[in-house]
Amino acid sequence: MNRAELRLSCPRCQSPLSVASAGARCAACGAGYPARDGILDLRVGRVGAAGYDPHYFPTLAEVERDVLRDAVPDLAERALFDIGCGSGGLLAFLGECGVRLAGACDAYPESLALVRRRVEAPLLLVDEGRLPPLGPGQSLVSLFDVLEHIDDDVGTLRHLLALLEPGGVLALTVPAHPFLFDEMDAIAHHRRRYARRELRARLEAAGFRVRHLAHFMAPLVPLVVLRLLRRVLGTRASAMERRQAELGITPVLNGMLRALLRLERPLVKAALLPFGMSLIAVAERPRGAAGTL
Numbered sequence: 112m113n114r115a116e117l118r119l120s121c122p123r124c125q126s127p128l129s130v131a132s133a134g135a136r137c138a139a140c141g142a143g144y145p146a147r148d149g150i151l152d153l154r155v156g157r158v159g160a161a162g163y164d165p166h167y168f169p170t171l172a173e174v175e176r177d178v179l180r181d182a183v184p185d186l187a188e189r190a191l192f193d194i195g196c197g198s199g200g201l202l203a204f205l206g207e208c209g210v211r212l213a214g215a216c217d218a219y220p221e222s223l224a225l226v227r228r229r230v231e232a233p234l235l236l237v238d239e240g241r242l243p244p245l246g247p248g249q250s251l252v253s254l255f256d257v258l259e260h261i262d263d264d265v266g267t268l269r270h271l272l273a274l275l276e277p278g279g280v281l282a283l284t285v286p287a288h289p290f291l292f293d294e295m296d297a298i299a300h301h302r303r304r305y306a307r308r309e310l311r312a313r314l315e316a317a318g319f320r321v322r323h324l325a326h327f328m329a330p331l332v333p334l335v336v337l338r339l340l341r342r343v344l345g346t347r348a349s350a351m352e353r354r355q356a357e358l359g360i361t362p363v364l365n366g367m368l369r370a371l372l373r374l375e376r377p378l379v380k381a382a383l384l385p386f387g388m389s390l391i392a393v394a395e396r397p398r399g400a401a402g403t404l
């Protein structure tokens with residue numbers, strides 16, 4: 112495992128943490144953190160239970176890769192740390208596409224065990240609802256479908272800004288369109304969905320400069336409209352139906368969406384789409400801006 116690129120700080124005292132293959136020990140406070148099966152356990156509190164795991168189908172991952180490549184021209188010089196990696200599908204895909212992986216974290220041991228089989232990068236088990244104890248100077252951090260779970264989203268973005276080096280980049284996705292919030296969002300522990308200008312405002316409030324911000328998955332709009340119509344007509348589509356549409360669980364639908372999303376990609380790139388189920392943003396810590404942990 113290549114841990115050389117990954118800077119960590121002690122989750123208890125925030126001192127720089129040095130990592131060895133057997134685990135990590137904090138020189139400042141003496142706390143020890145074990146590593147098992149290549150997963151460094153940095154939990155200091157609650158133990159995560161198996162839970163929500165976003166499913167990416169390959170075309171979505173391709174959109175994310177393409178946006179990253181377009182918005183981050185020096186991508187090859189950076190190493191990605193993914194916060195909330197789930198079972199690691201997207202991470203593995205980005206790794207296969209040549210994105211260097213600095214590491215990833217999640218709160219679910221079961222998820223990380225799956226990720227371990229797919230990627231070589233250092234993996235951290237962290238407390239649920241807590242950001243990973245990364246050290247400063249990160250070059251590229253991703254937060255795919257995580258921010259909507261967090262109460263204090265601007266505070267979290269500020270914290271991430273401080274972890275990035277000047278010129279460091281944050282890539283994130285969130286569910287779009289607050290008016291679509293329904294019981295499935297609640298079940299998935301979403302606090303909110305985002306309007307595009309709202310996401311931009313929160314990123315800027317935290318000190319980021321937005322490089323790219325666009326909706327994606329616009330081809331699902333017909334399904335959404337169908338659902339809204341059904342609601343209006345009193346035969347409301349079930350939330351599960353919509354979730355299946357969103358996640359592409361139905362193979363036939365999946366194939367159809369893949370074809371449609373291929374058409375969509377140039378539009379995503381141009382940030383012209385007014386409508387989509389999700390938002391993707393790439394934002395940068397401006398050079399010369401002060402950030403405090």
Ligand SMILES: [Zn+2]
Nearest residue numbers: 121124137140
């Ligand atoms: Zn410590």
